[in-house]
Structure formats: C-alpha cells, structure tokens
Amino acid sequence: MALPFIGMLLVLALDFFSHSAVTVEPALTAVPALAAVxxxxxxxxxxxxxxxxxxxFALxxxxxxxxxxVHSATVFAIALVAGIGWVSATLRVRQEQALADAQLVAEIARxxxxxxxxxxxxxxxAAVHYAAAAEHASIGGDLYEVVNTRHGVRAVIGDVRGKGLAAVETAAAVLGAFREAAxxxxxxxxxxxxxxxxxxxxLHENDHPxxxxxxxxxxxxxxxPDGTAEIVNCGHPAPLLLRPGQAPTPLELPETVPPLGVLDPADVRPPVQRIRVEPGxxxxxxxxxxxxxxxxxxxxYPLAERLPYCAIxxxxxxxxxxxxxxxxxxxxxxxxxxxxxxLQYEPILPQLPHQSTQLAQLPPGARGTATPTS
Structure with missing residues (x-):
C-alpha cells in the first residue's frame, strides 16, 4: 500500500536534488499504475x-x-493511468472472486x-490422499471410496481415462454404482x-464423445473381520502389501483383466485373489x-522402494x-x-462377558481404573 507513496517521494526527491532545468514530472505517471498493481x-x-x-502541480x-x-500532458496522463488502473483493479477483483467461487463449487463437488x-x-x-493435476482444481479423474458392509470392509480405487468434466462424470457414475453394489x-x-x-x-446415456x-x-x-482379504483387479496397478519388518509385496494377480469399458459388460468376470492379513x-x-x-x-518414482522409509x-x-x-x-x-x-487391518477385539459385567457394576468414577480378574 505504501509503495506508490514511496515512488512518488522518489520522483520528487530526484527532481529536487538533480538541480537540472529539465523536470522529471512525467515520471509521476507511473505512480497510479503502481497503485493498481x-x-x-x-x-x-x-x-x-x-x-x-x-x-x-507542485513540481x-x-x-x-x-x-x-509538458505539464498539461503529464496531468492528462496521470488521470488516464489512474482511470485505467481503476478499471484494471476492478476486473482483477472480479476475476479473483469468480475463481474463488469456482474453487468453492469444486470443493463442494469433491x-x-x-x-x-x-x-x-x-x-x-483407513486414510486417503488425493491431489488433482489441474491447477486450482480439487477433483479429477481418480476415484476412491471405503464402505463398511455386512460382507466386510470394501474399498475401491480407480483411474478414469482422460481429464476434465467428462472424467468427473464417469468417476461419479462408477462411485455411485460401487456404493450400491458393495x-x-x-x-x-x-x-x-x-x-x-x-x-x-x-457412457451411452450421457452420449460421451x-x-x-x-x-x-x-x-x-x-x-x-476374520482377516480374509479379497482383491479384484481390472487393469489397475497392483496394490502393495506392507507387513511389519518385511519389504513391500506387490499383490499381482496371475491373470490379467482389462479395464472396465474395454470388454462387453457381460464378459466381465474377473478372478478373485484371496490372502490372509494379520493385525498391523x-x-x-x-x-x-x-x-x-x-x-x-x-x-x-520407485514406490515399492520408498514405501518402507515413509511407513512411519x-x-x-x-x-x-x-x-x-x-x-x-x-x-x-x-x-x-x-x-x-x-488400509491397515486392526480388528476390534470383542469384550469378554465377565469384563462387561464387572465394569457395569463399578461406580462411574472407578471404571477407568478397574482391572479385570480372571
């Protein structure tokens, strides 16, 4: 805010100390432009x-x-630059507000x-981290979801071909279907x-090009809940299994299945890989x-190589x-x-019946310090 005044003072000082017959008054036209910036x-x-x-006028x-x-031209130029600066600042503020509104809408959509x-x-x-490639965007063509069902915890991660609104529409369709099918x-x-x-x-209803x-x-x-994990992979990078004290293991399926949308839906019969996971x-x-x-x-980026150093x-x-x-x-x-x-497997251990009975019989202030007996 003070920079235009500093510029004005510098011009005045330069004119005063130059002891020249030529005035530097025209240099003042830059001051309103600086204010707009x-x-x-x-x-x-x-x-x-x-x-x-x-x-x-003082100079x-x-x-x-x-x-x-020279003075008349300077006065006119200062007024003109100040007017242009006002228009420029007004347009910039409107653009910034429009960008802020668009980012808010994108965040709500995300x-x-x-x-x-x-x-x-x-x-x-569970934890997720997502970074969209598009500048000022918070959503793109990648998708993820984790839900708890009567069949256990189920999660999905996917990558839609392409970017932009078409990719977002496709991701929305897949996620909506997963939340129901899971x-x-x-x-x-x-x-x-x-x-x-x-x-x-x-894709056919929305008439995608x-x-x-x-x-x-x-x-x-x-x-x-018993530690049985099932994996279905349709053309996606294999997940990594990280066990305490061991190197990450890619969970590769023996049979390759193409991404969804390549085959006719009636021909989609992916194999299911089953593994056992232990707590931790x-x-x-x-x-x-x-x-x-x-x-x-x-x-x-060597993900499998770098993962152990980040798994803290x-x-x-x-x-x-x-x-x-x-x-x-x-x-x-x-x-x-x-x-x-x-996803980190940490089953909730069931509480023993005699522990629940003992805790229920204790006064409220003593429940936090009770030690169950065997």
Whole structure:
C-alpha cells in the first residue's frame, strides 16, 4: 500500500536534488499504475492519482512550467493511468472472486463425489490422499471410496481415462454404482460386473464423445473381520502389501483383466485373489499418477522402494510422507492426478462377558481404573 507513496517521494526527491532545468514530472505517471498493481482495493488507484496530480502541480509550480505543454500532458496522463488502473483493479477483483467461487463449487463437488474417509471403517484403519493435476482444481479423474458392509470392509480405487468434466462424470457414475453394489453383492467379482454394467449405461446415456475409447482402471478390495482379504483387479496397478519388518509385496494377480469399458459388460468376470492379513498389516492402493511421476532425468518414482522409509506412524502420516516424497522426486507439481488409499487391518477385539459385567457394576468414577480378574 505504501509503495506508490514511496515512488512518488522518489520522483520528487530526484527532481529536487538533480538541480537540472529539465523536470522529471512525467515520471509521476507511473505512480497510479503502481497503485493498481499492489492493491486489491479498486478505489486505491484513483486516490493515488489524486495525490499524484497534487505532486505534479507542485513540481510544475516549483519549475514555473504551469502553462507549458509538458505539464498539461503529464496531468492528462496521470488521470488516464489512474482511470485505467481503476478499471484494471476492478476486473482483477472480479476475476479473483469468480475463481474463488469456482474453487468453492469444486470443493463442494469433491466432498459430494469423493467423500472423506473416516479414520476407522469396521476392522480397518483407513486414510486417503488425493491431489488433482489441474491447477486450482480439487477433483479429477481418480476415484476412491471405503464402505463398511455386512460382507466386510470394501474399498475401491480407480483411474478414469482422460481429464476434465467428462472424467468427473464417469468417476461419479462408477462411485455411485460401487456404493450400491458393495452392499448388495456378496461376491467381489460380482461387484466389478455391476460396475461394468453401470459404466456402460452411463457412457451411452450421457452420449460421451468417443465412448468406444472410454475405460476405467479399477481395483476392488474387501477385508472381512476374520482377516480374509479379497482383491479384484481390472487393469489397475497392483496394490502393495506392507507387513511389519518385511519389504513391500506387490499383490499381482496371475491373470490379467482389462479395464472396465474395454470388454462387453457381460464378459466381465474377473478372478478373485484371496490372502490372509494379520493385525498391523497394511495394503496400499494407488493410481498411476504416483508410480508414473518422473524426475528431471525421466526416472519413475520407485514406490515399492520408498514405501518402507515413509511407513512411519499412522495411515494419515504415512500418506503425507509418501506424497511429500513423490513431490521431492518430481521437483515440481505433479502432472497427473494422484490418489493413494491405505488400509491397515486392526480388528476390534470383542469384550469378554465377565469384563462387561464387572465394569457395569463399578461406580462411574472407578471404571477407568478397574482391572479385570480372571
């Protein structure tokens, strides 16, 4: 805010100490322009223009050039620049407000489409980290969701081909179908088939251009309370299993299945991989924006190699460390949407009946210090 006044004082000082017969009064025309740059207040260039006009008349009176053309031209130029500065500041404020409104709408859409994942979902602790590639955007073509069903905890992560609103529409269709199918279908491969049908219907109903080329890579995982984990992979990068004290293990399926949208929905019959997970085991799901992040030499981010160094703390902290590590590897903003979903198996141990009875019989103030007896 003070910079225009400093500029004005510098011009006045230069004119006073130069001891030259030539006035530097025309240099004052830059002061209102400077005011338009440094301030978001639309009236500020006009105010500075008024003070600058006063300074111009003072200089002209000091040099006795009030009637000369150089002074008249300077006065006109200051008024013109102040007016242009006012228009420029007004347009900039309107554009900033429009951008803020658009970001607010995008954030609301993100919260509706990509809902926040609670710290605990059934028998797992969960965390998600999502970064959209589009500048000023908070949503893109990646999708994720975690739900607790009567079949156990089920999660999905996927990557829609392309970017922009078309990708967001496709992601919304897949997520909406998953939130329904995850509860209705007892078999995880049938959930994938349900999503294939819903995706095909959404693409044809919305009349997407190039619908034959649209597809979604998808990975489904289900974790039952007894530690049985099921995985269905439709053309998506394999998840990583991280067990305490062991190197990350890619959960590759023996049979490759193409992404949804490539095959006819009736032909989508993906195999189901089953593994056992123990308390403390973690499964990392991610999109290709993570593993395809390149540094300045063109080297891809070595996720499996870097994961053990970032797997410190809870799921939220692990994903934060991973994201920061990816950004350091790239050295700039990521060029593609990147989503990571971390599931940590921590079953809720059932309370023994005699423990519940003892706690219920204790006074309220003593329940926190009681020690169950065997």
């Amino acid at each position: 440094v301030s978001r207040r639309t009236w500020y260039p006009l105010l500075i223009g008024l003070f600058t006009e006063i300074a111009a 002209a009176g000091y040099h006795e050039v009030l009637g000369q053309s 919260r509706v489409l990509l809902r926040s994942v609670p710290d605990r979902v059934g028998s797992v602790r 509860h209705q279908e007892p078999a995880l491969d049938r959930v994938a088939a349900w999503l294939a049908v819903s995706l095909d219907r959404a 190039g619908v034959e080329e649209e597809f979604v890579t998808l990975l489904l995982i289900g974790v039952r 085991d973690r499964v990392l799901l991610y999109t290709d924006g993570v593993i395809e992040a390149r540094d300045h030499r063109g080297a891809f 703390g809870g799921p939220v902290e692990v994903l934060r460390r991973l994201h920061d590590d990816v950004v350091r590897h790239v050295g700039r903003k990521l060029g593609d949407d990147a989503a990571m979903l971390l």
